[in-house]
Amino acid sequence: MKRLLPDWLKHYRADKLSGDLTAGLIVTVMLIPQSLAYAMLAGLPPEIGLYASVLPLIAYALFGSSMTLAVGPVAVASLMTASALAPLAEQGSAQYIALAAQLSLLSGVMLLAFGMLRLGFLAYFLSHPVISGFISGSAILITVSQIKHLFGISSASPDVVGTLRDLITGLPQANPATTVIGLGTLVFLVMARKWLALWLQKLGLSASLAGLLGRLAPMAAVIASIAIVSGFNLAQDAGVRIVGNVPRGLPALQLIMPTSEGMAALWLPALLISLVGFVESVSVAQSLALKRQQKIVPDRELLGLGAANVASALSGGYPVTGGFARSVVNFAAGANTPLAGVVSALLMAVVIAAFTDLFYNLPQAVLSATIIVAVTSLIDVSTLKETWHYDRADAFSLLATLLGVVLLGVEAGVILGVALSLAALVWRSSHPHIAVVGRVPGTEHFRNIERHKVDTLPNLLALRVDESLFFANAALVQSKIETLVARDPNIRFVLLLCPAVNQIDSTALEALTQLQSSLQAKDIKFMLAEVKGPVMDRLQGTTLGQRLEGLIFLSAHDAFCYVGRQSPA
Amino acid sequence: MKRLLPDWLKHYRADKLSGDLTAGLIVTVMLIPQSLAYAMLAGLPPEIGLYASVLPLIAYALFGSSMTLAVGPVAVASLMTASALAPLAEQGSAQYIALAAQLSLLSGVMLLAFGMLRLGFLAYFLSHPVISGFISGSAILITVSQIKHLFGISSASPDVVGTLRDLITGLPQANPATTVIGLGTLVFLVMARKWLALWLQKLGLSASLAGLLGRLAPMAAVIASIAIVSGFNLAQDAGVRIVGNVPRGLPALQLIMPTSEGMAALWLPALLISLVGFVESVSVAQSLALKRQQKIVPDRELLGLGAANVASALSGGYPVTGGFARSVVNFAAGANTPLAGVVSALLMAVVIAAFTDLFYNLPQAVLSATIIVAVTSLIDVSTLKETWHYDRADAFSLLATLLGVVLLGVEAGVILGVALSLAALVWRSSHPHIAVVGRVPGTEHFRNIERHKVDTLPNLLALRVDESLFFANAALVQSKIETLVARDPNIRFVLLLCPAVNQIDSTALEALTQLQSSLQAKDIKFMLAEVKGPVMDRLQGTTLGQRLEGLIFLSAHDAFCYVGRQSPA
CATH class of the missing domain: 3.30.750.24 (STAS domain)
Structure with a gap:
């Protein structure tokens, strides 16, 4: 029995506890608004985001190799989920929710299989320029898709150009109260990100504590906006769109059998979500591990992420992976072991079991502002600049991937990028000196x-x-x-x-x-x-x-x- | 005006004429049965094969760079045409014929564009093992598809396994007269290929003349079988399937506009036909040119083949390229310049204008036997053996391409092969010493x-x-x-x-x-x-x-x- 326990748990020392508890709490405060927001981005009801933030964290803690990676719903995987399911079912429908769980299951099984076959090296076939272009392109796509919520404008356009046109034509019909809340939150979050930490430092807080508190601004916006919408009854009186009823109670475990139609339609998106999620997780985990002279085992990461996705599917969630911002906060808040993730999971379970009523009056505009601020920081211009100076062919595949994602969609974009990387490789080798x-x-x-x-x-x-x-x-x-x-x-x-x-x-x-x-x-x-x-x-x-x-x-x-x-x- | 003439024509010397005339005549005798047979293989009426053997030869003579390449209908491009058009129209229908011309036009325009953009090097991305596997796989596919005609059995199965099953179940219903003619021709052609040249040499002919005459056995089979079928009235009395009415008269030039549906369905087959045809032509042309210290310009070959395909489309033909066997004969028969091709084209035009009635009683079984004997010589076991000993990864991509072509079809096979070549390249580079x-x-x-x-x-x-x-x-x-x-x-x-x-x-x-x-x-x-x-x-x-x-x-x-x-x- 003891053999099955992960190393970190077998050798757990009491002096690591306070760091893990603090980090687990702080990550939870970040995770609540993010899980609601990313579920919305994926076209799913808010509770699905919460469900994806419990068992997956525990599964990763048992099987993963990183001490500090924070797993759960993330922006890019949510976008890819929405893109994969759009042609198959209506957003938010029961079938859509079932397909999201199937997607997560497929992705989890693929990751587990890759891990058992020790295929971790497959991730290296995605070059850095392709990954950078993909992330930046996704961030642009996400930002464009969220702006409408800031103004309370409706748009069903599937593509960037149509969405922008709907935005411009719809602006005169913008909802005033929503616009005030949306833009207000956006300005607050941008200011908080830029100056809150500095200002807290001036008040005498240590740099690291100030930095952590600065990360909690989204939760402050959530609480303040709920108070304002409730107090002035803005949902009924001013037409502010709110999250509404979030079912209380933990999800029942479900055994899902993938359908053959589901498999046929979802294997490629599942593969891409798996690869992109794995590459992102490993690079975050690796950069954090290097700072503490720890070691990441890519094949173990595959198992950890695979288990997390299977767990997500079984508990009614959707695809998850390691998140960049939450992992950095987890690390900075003193997480010593994956126990921090377990703590987050338990706190999220408490929220789902007892406190979902609190989110009833949360405006969707606040969630969109949270998403926009989170993803715009992923738009990576400096890598483009550096790559441009160092290697034009690489810069070209970065730009092509970025444009491909924005104009053709996430899947076409990443396939284009990989094809271009290979083509560049062959092209160079075909013109030897x-x-x-x-x-x-x-x-x-x-x-x-x-x-x-x-x-x-x-x-x-x-x-x-x-x-x-x-x-x-x-x-x-x-x-x-x-x-x-x-x-x-x-x-x-x-x-x-x-x-x-x-x-x-x-x-x-x-x-x-x-x-x-x-x-x-x-x-x-x-x-x-x-x-x-x-x-x-x-x-x-x-x-x-x-x-x-x-x-x-x-x-x-x-x-x-x-x-x-x-x-x- | 004189500037527009090709170099070989500007500097033509009278002493080259007899070689060109002889070669043009001999190639025509080969070309008549082959053009009828390959049109049948492509699912087209016999006259389309004849039409594809006139203007394309003249167009190539004006724009190509090889002195000895014999352009026209070939087995592999005919197979690819049949495979591309199968899902779009019924074999032999007016729409099918129109689509074949569109395919030829698209392929011609692509080749011209590649030539103008100097993209001849693109052909090098097809590795030799992939090409060898592709040719061998196509030859197997063609052989299997033709066996039924030898016995007068019907089969509409699109795949190899189904065709073989239909053959076995259909054998008891084989047509006796057809079987005698079909197997008889097959045995004759195989014997002729093996021993006719040797036997002619023993009779006192020079080795080269004996070799050339040996290549004309298919024409002998055509003449003999027509005589037998006519004499014994086997078409009516014994149910031997014959070519039937071949319209007399040169085709009217037609201006075809590609339709958008045609473009969407045909661009990929056209691209593959272009690439495969180009690679095959260049390698034949190159090996012949080397023997006479001449030079092939790959970008000029693209223009020559592109012009040939556009000409084929405009004169009611279908995709053409440089043929292996006819080029070798052309070379051996003493062709000095592309004038030999022009001679063939003019002789073919005479045949079309006046003598198509002669083919009325030609049995389909004889054409199938011609095809089988021609393509089985393309099945290349020695390259597989050598590659197996030298480089397992290359042998694997050869086999995968071969099996892909046989089991999944020509397009899937060649795409699989290219993907495997690239994957092998990346895999090796990814595990450096x-x-x-x-x-x-x-x-x-x-x-x-x-x-x-x-x-x-x-x-x-x-x-x-x-x-x-x-x-x-x-x-x-x-x-x-x-x-x-x-x-x-x-x-x-x-x-x-x-x-x-x-x-x-x-x-x-x-x-x-x-x-x-x-x-x-x-x-x-x-x-x-x-x-x-x-x-x-x-x-x-x-x-x-x-x-x-x-x-x-x-x-x-x-x-x-x-x-x-x-x-x-």
Whole structure:
């Protein structure tokens, strides 16, 4: 029995308790408005957000490897849920809610399977520019989708352009009381984020405490707005849209069986939510772990997040993952172990069991303002700038992913981004740097003849290819060499230096074999040098290997001497 | 005006004429049965195959760069046409014929556009194993689809398994006369391919003439079978299915406007037909050109094939490309210039204008036997064997493409193959070889400590990564180094040798920056050596570049000396 307990629980020390309790409490105060808001973003009733904030936290605490990651509903996964379910059912309907749980189950099972198969490395196929573009694009999409709630305007447009048009045409019909509350909350939250912590520090609080309290501004907005709406009866009298009835009581556990239609429609969104959620969680967890010299095990993270999503599905929730802001707060508030998450889960359970009535008069505009302030901080211009200066191809895939998400939707955007990353990789490898080289006088070193003063032999063409040889560059290398040979009738030897050739695939092998034949037909000897061990091992036994016997040299110098000996003085 | 003429025509010399005339005539004799057969394979009436054998040949002669490539209907493009049109219209219907022309137009326009944009290199993204698997898979698919005609059995199954089942259940109802003609022709053609040339040589003919005459066996079968069917009235009396009425007269030129539904359904098949056709044409043209020291210009080939397909569409044809067997015969028969193609085109035009009645009694079984014998020679087992020995990953993508084509269809198969090629590339690059290195005593060379006796310093970890650093391997390299560092508390310096690092993308830059930070936190100095010029240029100006100032060494030896100086004796 004790074996099944996670390490952190087996070795729990009492001195860690106060940190975990404090962090668990503070995260809960953040989590309440966020879980309500993100459920709204996902097109789900508010209680679903609360349900997704109990069992998933406990499941992650049992199986995950991060000491400080705070799991639960997050903005991007909520957006992806809404996008996946939009074509399948009406927002908020019973079928929609059931599909959200199925999506979470599918995603959880995939994550668990990846974890058991140790496929954590799959996440590395998403390059940073693609992830950055995806997050920024999602943040823009979310912001645009939430502005209407700030003004009490209705819009059912599925795309960004339509939503913006509805906003402009709908502005004259904006609800005045909603607009005051919405914009007021937005201004308050922005000010709080910018100055509250500084101001609290001036009042004498420590920097870290002030920083934490600054993070609780959304809860203050929630309480104040509920008080105002209740006090002035703004829901009835002024038409302010409110959260309304949130059912009290913990959700019954449900055993859901995925339907075959559900599976067919949801496997791709589930896969993308799993991958994106995993990548985000691991990078947050890793950066926090590094600060305390702790270690994240990616395959354990897959299990932790998988268990959390299965738990979410079973308790009537929707897809969850590790949240950036809450994890940072959890860390800063002194969380020592995942017990902090368990504390949050228990507090959330108490809220669901007894206090959901309190949210009746909470204006939707306040939730939207919370979402907008949370996600605009995710729009990452500095990475775009840095990438732009460092690597244009990467910057291009970042921008394409961002625009793809904004204009075509989250799924198309991330698929586009991955395709572009791969295309960039192949494109670069397909245009290798090829240098004609000669010997640095008095040494055994060979360098580019265009950059250095080097010795050459009139009947030798010596080249260095700075890339592995494979299908995308084989034909190019072959034709480059044939062009150089055709230009100079004195050439009797062609030497290819392979210090950077880590592999030769079968397409390239065929190209080299063809090249050797065509050179031989012109009475030119083809030679290799500095071939790596593993490449050499495979060359032996091939036709090319046999034809090149005695013509593969350990060093360029040896080949140079050989050509010198073969040539008439 | 003269400027617009192709070079071969401007500089035409009379001594080339006899070769071109002979080759044009011989290719025509091959082309007649093949164009009828491939039209049947594509699900089109026989005359469409004849139409596709006139103007496209002239268009290619004007724009292409190969002196000997024989353009026209080919087996694989015919199969792809049938597969693309199957879901859209009934075989042989007017709509089906119109869509075939649209497909040819789209493919032609794409090829022209690629040629003008100089995108010939795109073809290199299809690796040889994928192409080989695709061709072999198509040949199997075609063979299976044709067997029923040999026995006069009907089958409408769209897939291989269903067709084979229909064959077995239908065999008792086979038409006796058709079976005799079909199997007889098959045996004759196989024998002719194997022994006719040898036998002709024994009769005293030269090897090359005997080889050429051997290629004309299909025409002999056509003539003999027409005579037999006519003489014994087998079509009426014995139920032998015949080609029937082939309209006489050249096709009217038609201006076709692609419909938007056609475009939506056909763009992907058109793209695949274009790419596969282009790759096949170029490789045939290239191998023939090499034998005569001529040159193929891939971008000109795109223009030539594009013009041929547009011409085919305008004259009521269907997609065409360069055929393997006919090109080889064209070359062997002495074709000197594309005039041979023009001769073929004119002879075909004469056939269409005056002699189509002759084909009335041609049995379909003879055409099927022609197709089967032609395509089974394309099933390439030796490449599979060689690839299996040389490179398992390549062999796997060959087999997957082959099985994909046979079981899922031509389009799914080729997409699967390309995806697998890319995945194999990323997979290999994502698991780079990382060696811990030391100095070979008495030299400035550094080698793997597991393979060589080398000197090391107790406080230095020196590694060499044999791969560019990019998103798919950055995290792996980072964690490998951190694991090695964690294992040995004496380490104060980490040196990364980059002679094989051709690029560092922005994901890898971020990983190295993180690595440097985490090492610095442990009071360990991170150093680089043997960084290539272009990589170095980009590192400057980055945060990592600034932090590593003075710690990037020209050679591993320099870094080794530096660590020696820094260490207490």
